[in-house]
Amino acid sequence: VYDRYDRVGGLLVYGIPGFKLEKDIVARRHALLEESGVVFHLGQGVGSGADDLPFEVLRSRHHAVLIATGVYQSREIGGPGAGLAGIERALDYLTASNRRSLGDTLPPEAEALDAQGKAVVVLGGGDTAMDCLRTAIRQGARSVTCVYRRDKANMPGSAREVKNAEEEGVHFEWLAAPEAFLGDSTVTGVRATRMKLGLPDASGRQSVEPVEGSSFTLEADLVIKALGFDPEPLPKLWAQPGLEVSRWGTLKVGQKDFMTSLPGVFAAGDIVRGASLVVWAIRDGRDAAASIHQWIEANETASAVAEQG
Structure with missing residues (x-):
């Protein structure tokens, strides 16, 4: 396993808060895998960077390669003031929180990723947004508000997560969308507008439209963007x-064998499905492993026959 992080587990360690997944569970699985013979190369990126391992070298070292990188490219938001300090990506915020809990020393720039005593506004309505909201509550934020452009019935995240957040003191601004971010060099507020549900769009979900003259302002010392994740452009990076x-940037694989367009290169999890659940990534990994085993056995048999012939 080649992993760019310094710990095994990826999002299980750095993206999911400890109150939802205790990290000793991941550490125990890491130890079991090592005992079974799995070799981990931590802090090893793949690509064209100075310290990265070129993908072609990776392929030359192994009979087969499985790409299970997940999707880490955060969706961004524009508008006036979008570049102000204090407007942070959800994954950066959650990673800093998890590292702090693990006892790591954070760099100075990451120290700002702490909600203690701050008015926090989280943009988005998925499970990652819920993780950020509930983390901010635990860090002692002065106030925590979720801004979501649809209503509660159309939240993409788990209903249980929303209920938990409400019980813990999170305030939800339903049917609201940010227009601009206020402040000089550092964010001090979010100007938002009320939205109304319209006709269903191509996906079947109701579209949203702004309500004219409905702007309002929320105080904010820390704004967290939890708008979802897209795949990194692996063909270019590698x-x-x-x-x-x-067309969504996910890797194309065979429906049954998980093989990409490159022979001997397989892929599984979010990099194929798009952002999804851990349980699906685990299922895909097991199915892909069986496919890799069959492919290697078939190749070895074919090579043996060719040699005998």
């Missing part, structure tokens, strides 16, 4: 133009 992707 200099692999032959690695085919879908």
